[in-house]
Amino acid sequence: MEYKEIAGRMPEKVFEYFKALSDIPRGSGNTKAVSDYCADFARARGLFYRQDEADNIVIIKEASDGYETAPTVMLQGHLDMVCGKEAGVRHDFERDPICLTAEGDYIRAEGTTLGGDDGIAVAYALAILDSNEIAHPRLECVFTSDEEIGMLGANALDMDGLRARYLLNLDSEEEGSFLAGCAGGVRYDLELPLSWKMAEGVPVRIQLVGLTGGHSGVDIHKGRANANLLIGRLLWELSQELPDMRLLSARGGSQDNAIPRNSELHLLVKCQDLDCLKSKVKEWEDIFCSEYRVTDPKLRLLFEADEKEAFLPAVIPEDMERVCFLLLNTPNGVQAMSQELPELVETSLNLGVLTLTETDGFSASYLVRSSSSSRKRALCQKLELFIKFSGGSFHTSGDYPEWEFRPESPLRGLLCRVYKEQYGKEARVETIHAGVECGLFSAGIPGIDAVSMGPDILDIHTPKERLSISSVDRVWKFLIEVLKQMKDA
Structure with missing residues (x-):
């Protein structure tokens, strides 16, 4: 202007x-x-x-x-x-x-x-x-x-x-x-190694868009959808319906201190499975819209498929399952409310950013917050053990009191x-x-x-x-x- x-x-x-x-x-x-x-x-x-x-x-x-x-x-x-x-x-x-x-x-x-x-x-x-x-x-x-x-x-x-x-x-x-x-707060950056294998199929892009998002501190208690968690849930559900489906890449969110509003998957599916996949995406759009009809009324799932098949590197099925496990089970959101001020969140974390590519593997960024140093440490230990037993590694940065x-x-x-x-x-x-x-x-x-x-x-x-x-x-x-x-x- x-x-x-x-x-x-x-x-x-x-x-x-x-x-x-x-x-x-x-x-x-x-x-x-x-x-x-x-x-x-x-x-x-x-x-x-x-x-x-x-x-x-x-x-x-x-x-x-x-x-x-x-x-x-x-x-x-x-x-x-x-x-x-x-x-x-x-x-x-x-x-x-x-x-x-x-x-x-x-x-x-x-x-x-x-x-x-x-x-x-x-x-x-x-x-x-x-x-x-x-x-x-x-x-x-x-x-x-x-x-x-x-x-x-x-x-x-x-x-x-x-x-x-x-x-x-x-x-x-x-x-x-x-x-x-x-x-206080601290950022966690997670890395999960993945194996890849060439696969053949039609490339498909699924975008989850239109979420409300917000500040990962002051808005974390409002029940808004986290796009990264929903895209993980969708990936697991689709993989159960289409066992030959493969994962090419994924990404979502832009800041660890913002509740992610958008996320997307790039998949590879057999040509004969395209109609079923499209139908399932629509079915899950309806489910998500119903679940978050109040907090995220503009939520949408967009489906886009290439016209031709391609031969591309894809995540092996066992590792795609590990990605799903991590996204379905990761701690996220409010972990404890203040005992002195019942309306104030005491401890929380937010999975703000995720990236999955052949070049970089799987990475994710969390922001942990707490007004209690002991509760903050307890949540950090919980997250660290979760990452360890998921087969990943992590480093921290930006620790502030x-x-x-x-x-x-x-x-x-x-x-x-x-x-x-x-x-x-x-x-x-x-x-x-x-x-x-x-x-x-x-x-x-x-x-x-x-x-x-x-x-x-x-x-x-x-x-x-x-x-x-x-x-x-x-x-x-x-x-x-x-x-x-x-x-x-």
Whole structure:
């Protein structure tokens, strides 16, 4: 979208920077360009900055007149975004800008994820740094890389020298909710060796599309279908009906922290079995649609067959059965609810990505989450044993701690007081079953007082993601008032 389409929307400077960030491809693992943009921003304004090899960047702005003795405040967000798109949408996340569009009170992207999580945090901070009119204490604006794939940037960040006493993490998606605790997490990457043998038949492609998906933390308890698990169930059922069917490849999902919306199988079947296969796929589409009629009303199974037979390498039947066993029996979803807060998930995991090819074999990625370190370890042990006895191997990455609730928090008290003044009602103080970088900063900067907040963003980690324009404006005014009142904090 041209900037003129959002020009004049308030706060104008925030949306100007959000558009600039959206023009820079910044999926996880591809954050050098956006980090360099922030470095150029700092240099152009004579601000001290520190950029590291992980693409993290710290920009410092000294205190306004009269705020020299106020405690240093960190404004923090992450540079990367989840990359997801609707089936059939042509978008190269390595090269193409996000195509923004405005609909009423919302900004969204055309067929892809928006990147409001967490581009709006960086836009807020840049707008504050760019202003000479906003009163504020000394600011440390910290933008991390690769948060969405295990908080790798925050894990790599050298926190020595950071002086912040208060941390405002701007990576929450519900206005009026102040997060004061979160789950810890770790990523598991599974590999399962497979054997292949040449086989003859008609190549068939089956796509499972249209699932609702969602965030693998905040949406994991909503009963939504996991495309990778359903495609495994379908593969097993079809193999029982058609014993001569062979598996060529499979893939599903794009991020371990997103409930997979799409998955697909490439099969090889005898010509005389095509009609039976097509009928069975339709039968299972009806079953899946019935089972998930509320949570995933747009679920569809698409069937496409080549016109000619082919002679291709296929997974041997014994190994296809092992793949089915793994997908049918893997732990997934909610494992335990909080005993103190019955509506809050305590422990879960999500099979977010799977790939099966002749070149790479079978691989899958899980994200384990828990607000209990002992329950997290117990689930990790369960998953490790499951992988081992399935004949696979694994490695872990992006292990980050839970962020424990702090009963006494001067920062939270200030936020709640300003919120009541501006909104005329009480804010909600909550914990969340998702990863927030506050846990790592709390571990790295002893005694730091942290709160996570942000404007309304709906359906994050999906192509339906949208950002409320009016909420961005209200939160901007709130944030400016909080910084102003830091003088007496």
